[in-house]
Amino acid sequence: METRSERAEATLAAIVDAALTMAALEGLESLTLGEVAKRLGLSKSGVFSRVGSREQLQVAVLLEYDRRFQQAVFVPAMREPRGLPRLDAIMRRWLARATDTDRALSCIYTAGAFEYDDREGPVRDQLQDGVLRLRAALRRTVLQAIEAGHLRADLDVEQFVFEMDALFTGLLRDTRFLRDPLVHQRGIKAWERMLAAARTSASPA
Amino acid sequence: METRSERAEATLAAIVDAALTMAALEGLESLTLGEVAKRLGLSKSGVFSRVGSREQLQVAVLLEYDRRFQQAVFVPAMREPRGLPRLDAIMRRWLARATDTDRALSCIYTAGAFEYDDREGPVRDQLQDGVLRLRAALRRTVLQAIEAGHLRADLDVEQFVFEMDALFTGLLRDTRFLRDPLVHQRGIKAWERMLAAARTSASPA
Numbered sequence: 001m002e003t004r005s006e007r008a009e010a011t012l013a014a015i016v017d018a019a020l021t022m023a024a025l026e027g028l029e030s031l032t033l034g035e036v037a038k039r040l041g042l043s044k045s046g047v048f049s050r051v052g053s054r055e056q057l058q059v060a061v062l063l064e065y066d067r068r069f070q071q072a073v074f075v076p077a078m079r080e081p082r083g084l085p086r087l088d089a090i091m092r093r094w095l096a097r098a099t100d101t102d103r104a105l106s107c108i109y110t111a112g113a114f115e116y117d118d119r120e121g122p123v124r125d126q127l128q129d130g131v132l133r134l135r136a137a138l139r140r141t142v143l144q145a146i147e148a149g150h151l152r153a154d155l156d157v158e159q160f161v162f163e164m165d166a167l168f169t170g171l172l173r174d175t176r177f178l179r180d181p182l183v184h185q186r187g188i189k190a191w192e193r194m195l196a197a198a199r200t201s202a203s204p205a
Numbered sequence: 206m207e208t209r210s211e212r213a214e215a216t217l218a219a220i221v222d223a224a225l226t227m228a229a230l231e232g233l234e235s236l237t238l239g240e241v242a243k244r245l246g247l248s249k250s251g252v253f254s255r256v257g258s259r260e261q262l263q264v265a266v267l268l269e270y271d272r273r274f275q276q277a278v279f280v281p282a283m284r285e286p287r288g289l290p291r292l293d294a295i296m297r298r299w300l301a302r303a304t305d306t307d308r309a310l311s312c313i314y315t316a317g318a319f320e321y322d323d324r325e326g327p328v329r330d331q332l333q334d335g336v337l338r339l340r341a342a343l344r345r346t347v348l349q350a351i352e353a354g355h356l357r358a359d360l361d362v363e364q365f366v367f368e369m370d371a372l373f374t375g376l377l378r379d380t381r382f383l384r385d386p387l388v389h390q391r392g393i394k395a396w397e398r399m400l401a402a403a404r405t406s407a408s409p410a
Contacts, residue, residue, distance in 0.1 A: 025323055026323070027319075027320065107319065107322065110319060110378070111319035111320070111322075113378050113381075113382035114232075114312065114315060114316035114319050114320075114378070114381075114382070115232065115316070115319075115320075116382070117312070117316075117381040117382045118230055118231070118381075127382075128382070128383065131382070131383065132383075156394075158387075158391075159391055159394055159395070162375065162379065162388070162391045162395070163372075163375070163395050165375055165378075165379075166371050166372050166374065166375020166376065166378075166379075166395070167368075167371050167375070169371065169374050169375045169378055170367065170368070170370055170371020170372070170374045170375065171371065173315070173318050173319070173370075173371075173374055174367065174370075174371075176318075176319075176322040176323075177318035177319070177321070177322045177332075177333070177336070178333065178336065178337075182363075183367070186363075186364055186367045189361075189364055190364070190367070190368050190371070193402070197398070197402070
């Protein structure tokens with residue numbers, strides 16, 4: 001039998017899931033407790049008692065987004081050997097999310113960065129924290145590829161990671177705003193050129 | 206003596222200028238006729254009689270933004286010789302705008318692309334039109350650099366222009382959201398590497 005706390009947890013998960021869908025389609029700023037309650041057929045006070053303020057709901061959405069991103073991109077890539085194979089798997093999975101138009105989920109962080117560039121507060125802090133954690137994880141993976149002898153020892157790691165993220169951001173914009181069906185191939189081509197310039201002769205094919 | 210139509214034109218210019226500042230700081234979606242009227246000490250009906258609907262004001266803001274962008278980036282670059290010098294001047298002026306934090310104007314198109322990716326209507330159409338015109342102008346300039354023998358004849362022009370725009374978008378995000386002071390140098394470094402890979406031996410230094 002389902003316990004009371006299991007039910008409460010399932011309701012909270014449903015609230016965060018509905019809010020994540022809304023935020024992905026209409027932006028984090030569009031989220032309101034009332035609208036989420038309406039979509040789930042709950043009372044606004046019922047939502048409030050579970051998630052707290054609107055800002056707390058926005059932060060919960062970002063944490064849930066992170067969890068899914070890890071699950072879709074980093075967890076499977078960790079099964080690849082350390083070094084270039086793992087780095088390549090991360091980037092390809094990440095780029096694939098930008099052009100996966102079935103799930104509109106890939107835009108919360110990037111759209112959020114432009115929504116919140118001039119707005120201070122816990123949502124901006126959480127967004128920034130997420131971007132910086134992603135960059136740190138990419139940096140670690142690039143460094144491992146250098147240690148493994150797959151990428152050049154004199155590679156500017158910070159520059160390389162900046163260019164990875166710029167490529168993803170541009171790809172996402174072209175997919176979602178220009179709706180250009182060729183853009184996934186362009187992203188892959190740009191990535192392969194970045195890798196070709198950073199590779200050593202000892203790197204796996 | 207100032208004529209009546211000159212006064213009307215000056216008022217319209219002041220309305221569009223105030224709306225452009227608002228849109229740059231808070232997003233195109235934040236624009237309302239009432240708020241613009243308040244900031245200028247005009248009546249809401251006075252603003253309405255001059256610009257028409259909120260959507261027409263948003264479109265007018267985008268056209269004025271385009272005019273200023275042309276003036277700041279393309280007009281001075283046209284004084285450079287055709288080919289690589291002109292292409293390089295355009296990209297450097299464009300990248301400089303991304304990191305010019307005094308004028309927050311550089312973000313209307315990029316932020317707008319994420320604000321309007323799922324919203325249909327005249328504002329989205331105008332945004333898309335602006336992005337496509339910019340891409341076409343960049344494409345022409347890259348083609349001229351190929352004709353001048355400065356860039357490789359087998360260069361994938363569409364790919365090159367996609368990567369120029371992705372670089373700008375990533376740079377803008379890092380400047381305005383991460384507030385990273387080193388990012389302008391990173392943008393220039395990435396651009397110089399793109400050029401180095403596309404150059405012929407006949408290209409000017």
